[in-house]
Structures are given as C-alpha cells and as structure tokens.
Amino acid sequence: MIRIEVRGLGKSFPFQGATIEAVSGVSFAIAKGEFVALLGPSGCGKSTVLNMIATLLRPTAGEIYIDGERSRPDRPHPNVGYVFQRDTLFPWRTVADNVGYGLELKGIRRAERVERVAACLAQAGLEHFGTAYPSALSGGMRQRAALMRTLVVEPQILLMDEPFGALDTHTKIDMHEVLLNIWDREQQTVLFVTHDLAEALTLADRIILLSARPGRVKDSFEIDFPRPRDAVTLRETPRYAELFSQVWHSLGEEFMRGRRP
Amino acid sequence: MTSLRHNLALFGWQMVIVLSVLVVWQWAFELHRRMPALIPDLFDPYFISKPSEIFDQFLVLSCLKTRMGDWTLATPDGFSRCLARFDNNLWFATWVTLKNTFYGFITGVSSGFVLGLLLGRSRRLGEIFQPSITAVNSIPRIALAPIIVLAFGIGDTSKVVTSWVCVVFMVFYNVFAGARSVDEGFMNAARLLGASEWQITRTVVIPSTMAWLFASLTPAIANALIGVIVGEFIGAEHGIGRLIIESEARGEASGMMVAVLILMVIGVILSTLIWRLQAYLLRWQAETGRGVE
Numbered sequence: 001m002i003r004i005e006v007r008g009l010g011k012s013f014p015f016q017g018a019t020i021e022a023v024s025g026v027s028f029a030i031a032k033g034e035f036v037a038l039l040g041p042s043g044c045g046k047s048t049v050l051n052m053i054a055t056l057l058r059p060t061a062g063e064i065y066i067d068g069e070r071s072r073p074d075r076p077h078p079n080v081g082y083v084f085q086r087d088t089l090f091p092w093r094t095v096a097d098n099v100g101y102g103l104e105l106k107g108i109r110r111a112e113r114v115e116r117v118a119a120c121l122a123q124a125g126l127e128h129f130g131t132a133y134p135s136a137l138s139g140g141m142r143q144r145a146a147l148m149r150t151l152v153v154e155p156q157i158l159l160m161d162e163p164f165g166a167l168d169t170h171t172k173i174d175m176h177e178v179l180l181n182i183w184d185r186e187q188q189t190v191l192f193v194t195h196d197l198a199e200a201l202t203l204a205d206r207i208i209l210l211s212a213r214p215g216r217v218k219d220s221f222e223i224d225f226p227r228p229r230d231a232v233t234l235r236e237t238p239r240y241a242e243l244f245s246q247v248w249h250s251l252g253e254e255f256m257r258g259r260r261p
Numbered sequence: 262m263t264s265l266r267h268n269l270a271l272f273g274w275q276m277v278i279v280l281s282v283l284v285v286w287q288w289a290f291e292l293h294r295r296m297p298a299l300i301p302d303l304f305d306p307y308f309i310s311k312p313s314e315i316f317d318q319f320l321v322l323s324c325l326k327t328r329m330g331d332w333t334l335a336t337p338d339g340f341s342r343c344l345a346r347f348d349n350n351l352w353f354a355t356w357v358t359l360k361n362t363f364y365g366f367i368t369g370v371s372s373g374f375v376l377g378l379l380l381g382r383s384r385r386l387g388e389i390f391q392p393s394i395t396a397v398n399s400i401p402r403i404a405l406a407p408i409i410v411l412a413f414g415i416g417d418t419s420k421v422v423t424s425w426v427c428v429v430f431m432v433f434y435n436v437f438a439g440a441r442s443v444d445e446g447f448m449n450a451a452r453l454l455g456a457s458e459w460q461i462t463r464t465v466v467i468p469s470t471m472a473w474l475f476a477s478l479t480p481a482i483a484n485a486l487i488g489v490i491v492g493e494f495i496g497a498e499h500g501i502g503r504l505i506i507e508s509e510a511r512g513e514a515s516g517m518m519v520a521v522l523i524l525m526v527i528g529v530i531l532s533t534l535i536w537r538l539q540a541y542l543l544r545w546q547a548e549t550g551r552g553v554e
Contacts, residue, residue: 056449076453088450092468092545101464102454133545153454 003067003157003189004030004053010061011048021214022048026062028208028217033187037200037207039251041258045215046193047085047161053191054082054159066157081155081188083163087146089134095145096121096130102153120148124178140171144178151182158190164199176202176231184228197247201240202231209250212258219250287312310514315522318515322504323351349499349507355523357499358489361417362531365424366485372425373432373481374474380433381440382466394433402427402484406491415496424488428481432474439473440466472546475539482531486524 009026012019023045030036040046051057053064055076064071071077089098097104100117108116121127124144134142143163150158164172180203183190194200200207201223209219223243225234234240289303290311306314320326324333324343333339344350380387380394406423413419447465456464493502501520508516 054453056453076455078455080453082450082453084446084450086446088444088446090447090450090465090468092471092543094545101451105451105454105456105460105464135545149450149454 001032002029002065003032003034004191005065005068006049006053006062007065008062009049009052009059009064011045011052011057012060023052024061024214024216026210026215026217028220030189030191032189035183035190035203035205036192037204038191038193038210039197039200039207039247040195040210040215041212041251041254042195043258044210044212044254046195046210049210049215050159050161050191050193054080056082077157079155080157080159081150081153083147083150083158083160085162085165087134087139087142089142089146089149091134094131094133095126095137098134098145099130099148099152101149106153116152120152121145123182124148140167140174143167143175147175147179151186154186156188158188158192160190160192162194163192165194165196172199173202173231179203180229180231197244197251198235201225201243201247202229202234207247209247209254212254218254219247221247283312306514308514310518314515315518318513319351319519319522322516322519349503351504351519351523354499354501354504354520355527357417358486358493358501359527361420361489361492361500362424362482362485362527364417364421365488366428366482368421369425369428369485370432370474370478370481373429373477374436376429377433377436378440378462378466378470381437381470382462387437394430398430398434402430402488403491406488406495410492410495415498419495420489420492420497420500423492424485427484427488431481431484432477435473435477436470439470443469472543475535475543478535478539479532482535483528486528486531490524 005028007027009023010021011023012021014020026049028036038046038049048057052059053066053071055071055073058073066077066080089095090101093101096114096117099120100113103113103116117130118127121130124147126141126145126148129137129141129145134145137145143166147163164175167175176199183203190203192200192203204223207221207223208217209221210216211218221243225237225239286304286309289300290306293300293302304311310318317326321328324340324347326332327339327343331339333343344352380390402423405426409422409426410419413422443466447469448461451461451465489500490502490505493500494506497503501524505517505520508514508520
C-alpha cells in the first residue's frame with residue numbers, strides 16, 4: 001500500500017526578477033511502514049520537497065497524494081506529523097504542556113492527556129523534566145521533547161526535516177536510538193530529510209538521492225541492514241562501509257556540481 | 262552573609278542621600294538668610310516649600326490636624342467632621358484619582374490589546390487603518406484634555422477618557438509590533454498539529470505577544486496617571502490634580518508638594534505591582550540561558 005506519492009513535483013521561486021528552480025520533476029512513492037531518507041547536498045531542495053508534502057509550501061508543478069488522496073494546499077493531513085529542523089517548542093509552555101499540545105487541540109480531556117504525555121516523556125527519558133520550561137533544557141532534550149510533541153498524537157506518517165542537524169555527533173546517535181526504538185514499535189511511514197549520509201544509512205530502508213539544484217531524483221538505494229538496528233555497532237559492519245562508499249560516490253558528484261555557480 | 266552586608270551598605274548610602282537632600286531643602290535658605298555672603302540663594306520656600314511645612318500640610322490635608330493646629334483625633338468626632346467639611350481631603354482625592362487611573366488603565370490596555378492583535382494579525386485591516394492611527398497618534402494626547410472635559414463634563418468620566426487616550430496608543434503599538442513578529446515556526450508547528458486559526462491565535466499569537474504587552478504596561482500606568490491629573494487640572498471637583506490647582510490658587514507650595522509626593526508614592530506602588538505581575542506571568546522567560554547539561 002502506497003502512503004505518500006509525489007508525481008512530477010516542481011517548485012520555482014521568483015528571485016531578483018528571475019525565476020529560480022529549486023525542485024523539478026521529482027517523483028517517488030513510499031509504501032506503508034517504509035522509512036525513507038531523502039538525501040542530497042545543501043540547497044538541493046530536499047526540504048522544499050518535504051515542506052510541499054507537509055502543505056507548508058505550495059508546489060508550482062506536480063501532484064502529491066497522501067493515502068491515495070490528492071493533498072490540498074494549506075490543509076494539513078491529520079495523519080501526518082512533522083518534526084522541524086530547529087525545535088519549535090513554545091517557550092511559554094512547560095515541557096509537559098508542549099508535548100500535550102496536540103492532544104489539547106483535539107479536545108482530549110485532561111486525565112487522558114496527562115497519562116499519554118507521561119508515557120511519551122518516559123520514552124524520551126524526559127520524565128523528570130515535565131514541569132521545566134524548554135529554556136532550561138539542552139539542545140538534545142529539546143529536540144526529544146519536540147519529537148514527542150509530534151508523536152503524542154500518533155501520526156501514521158512522519159515528515160522529518162533534518163531534525164537532528166543542529167546536534168553534536170553523540171547526541172545525534174542518542175536521538176537515532178530513540179527514533180529507531182519508537183519506529184520498531186510503531187512502524188510509521190517516515191520521510192526523513194538529511195544531508196548526513198551516516199544518518200541516512202543508520203535509519204532508512206531506502207535512500208532517495210536528490211541532485212544539486214534544481215533537485216531531481218538522481219538515484220535510489222536499498223539499505224538492507226537487518227532490523228532492529230543498533231545505531232552504534234551498525235557503523236562497524238563491512239556492509240555499512242560498502243553501502244557508504246557506494247552512496248558517497250554518487251552524493252560526492254552532486255557536492256561537486258553544487259559548488260559550481 | 263556578604264550579600265546582607267552589601268545590601269545594608271547600599272541601604273545606608275541611599276539613606277544618606279535622602280537625608281542630605283531633606284537637610285539642604287529644610288535649612289539651606291535659612292542659612293542663606295543668616296549668612297548671605299557665604300551660602301548662595303538656593304531654595305526659596307515660597308516656591309518649593311520645605312520638609313517641615315510639607316509635613317504639617319500633609320497632616321492638615323489628610324484631616325489629621327485642623328488648620329488651627331489641633332489634632333482631630335483628640336476629639337471623638339473631630340476626624341469625621343473634618344472629612345465631611347473638607348470634601349477634597351487627601352484620602353478622598355487619592356481614592357478618586359486612583360479609581361480613575363485604574364479605569365483608564367484597564368480600558369486603555371484592553372482596547373489597545375484587542376486593536377493591536379486585530380490589526381497586527383489581519384494584513385488588510387492593518388493596511389486600511391495604519392494612516393489614520395498614525396495621524397491620531399501624532400496628536401499630543403494632552404491637547405485633547407480640554408475637549409474631553411468639555412464633552413464629558415467635570416465628573417469622573419472625562420478623567421477616565423483622558424487617561425484612556427493616554428494609554429491606548431502606547432499599548433496598541435506594542436501589541437501590534439508583537440503580533441506582527443510572531444515566529445513563523447511556532448505558527449507552522451501549531452498548524453501542522455491541526456490547530457484552527459482561532460486556536461493559533463489563542464495558543465500561539467497571544468502568548469508570544471504577552472512579552473510585548475508587558476513592555477508597554479509600566480509606561481502605560483504612568484501615562485494613565487498623567488491623563489487623570491491633567492484632566493483634573495482642566496476641570497474637576499475632586500482628585501489630587503484638583504488639590505494641586507487649589508493649592509496653587511492659594512499660593513501654597515506645601516500643598517502642591519504634598520500632592521506631588523503622594524503621586525510619587527502611587528507611581529512607585531503601581532509600577533511595583535505591574536512588575537510583580539509581569540515576573541509571574543512571564544516566568545518562562547526567567548529561566549532563559551540556564552542549561553541542564
């Protein structure tokens with residue numbers, strides 16, 4: 001069953017009188033429960049693709065289907081959760097109130113909210129920080145809370161826009177473990193945008209490689225590591241090195257192309 | 262321990278400054294009269310009175326002493342008779358001024374807040390009203406006071422309206438700027454979690470505008486008081502502003518000084534209250550910059 005499908009997706013922006021093509025003719029389909037990484041050099045339009053699927057941006061060409069239904073601009077799909085590049089926790093709410101925000105919007109009563117929030121906080125190792133304000137938390141903890149704010153409403157499709165891009169390597173691997181744990185249990189359909197190949201290999205079933213601007217689908221790689229995966233030991237296996245160099249070669253070409261003006 | 266000693270020293274120095282001002286105020290002119298060659302003509306009590314006179318005047322205006330110098334509390338009904346005879350006594354004048362300031366402040370802040378939110382969030386309304394608001398805002402508010410008193414009479418209403426005029430624009434501009442600068446990321450996060458436009462306004466726009474609103478409240482309370490006092494100058498039966506005008510007519514600097522000092526105390530108390538309220542409502546800001554790791 002196909003959950004996300006994009007056909008001939010394109011986006012151009014007006015820029016200083018000219019038109020810049022950010023994304024052009026992007027087509028792919030993601031099956032239910034599949035974890036797909038959208039990989040590409042900086043500025044290749046991978047976040048633009050994701051934001052169009054999330055209805056944050058309006059495509060200038062092509063179509064998007066969620067669960068076979070054509071997605072309408074400005075009308076977020078209730079089954080889709082989104083995790084931002086920088087954490088967008090509300091600084092005026094405590095961590096628990098941030099995580100419970102989506103439930104509050106749905107009008108779920110307090111007792112159930114408290115219970116579900118507590119379960120989410122425990123999953124993210126934040127059980128002692130529910131009453132703290134986000135400003136008191138470290139970057140990694142904030143991003144975990146932001147992830148839980150998205151997951152608490154149990155979306156079946158997850159769109160993630162370089163959610164761990166601002167974290168240091170160790171915190172990032174911690175986050176990978178948290179995410180893999182959750183995914184092993186919930187089996188959401190995930191589209192994960194990143195420029196970090198190691199991250200894509202650790203997490204994804206499949207990597208879709210975008211070319212330098214204008215972004216087009218250049219290549220697709222099946223990542224066949226067995227599940228459940230261990231984010232740390234995975235990197236020491238020979239298969240990891242093999243896949244890494246295979247994708248790296250293709251990605252490297254785009255880095256070089258992207259550098260030229 | 263050091264912090265206690267530090268605070269004591271601080272308090273000591275502050276007291277020294279206050280006392281020396283009082284001492285100079287009280288005796289400088291006296292000394293000048295005795296030794297004109299040595300001490301310059303500093304403070305003429307005709308214009309600025311002096312602490313002892315101000316204190317006496319305070320007792321008289323607050324009905325604690327009669328003009329003859331007798332304590333009203335010495336006789337059973339002296340105090341209440343004085344209050345009844347002297348209808349703009351300090352207690353009643355303070356009450357009237359405070360009440361009108363409060364109403365002016367509350368109406369000004371709430372209407373400024375709603376207006377700022379509406380015009381800040383609706384691009385179209387903002388564009389339509391921007392020129393007229395800029396035009397009205399460039400009128401010195403005080404210039405409207407005589408018109409307002411003419412229109413609303415010398416009762417409390419005109420004071421509340423003057424006060425409102427002095428508050429509303431300041432709050433409006435702050436909230437307007439705040440509503441315009443709400444973080445897009447917060448709005449998108451709410452929208453993608455399924456928030457309706459009204460839910461976004463309630464849970465994202467209003468909380469993130471609060472800091473801007475509070476930034477305007479301390480000057481707003483000061484302006485509310487200014488509005489009431491000016492309204493009372495133009496025409497009133499009661500109030501601290503009225504007390505100042507009456508004292509001026511009698512050429513009594515001490516009465517004016519009592520009124521000014523009372524206004525100072527009111528101003529300090531009101532801004533402290535706002536500051537407390539702000540510290541509580543914006544407590545999430547206080548933790549900024551503290552990390553756990």
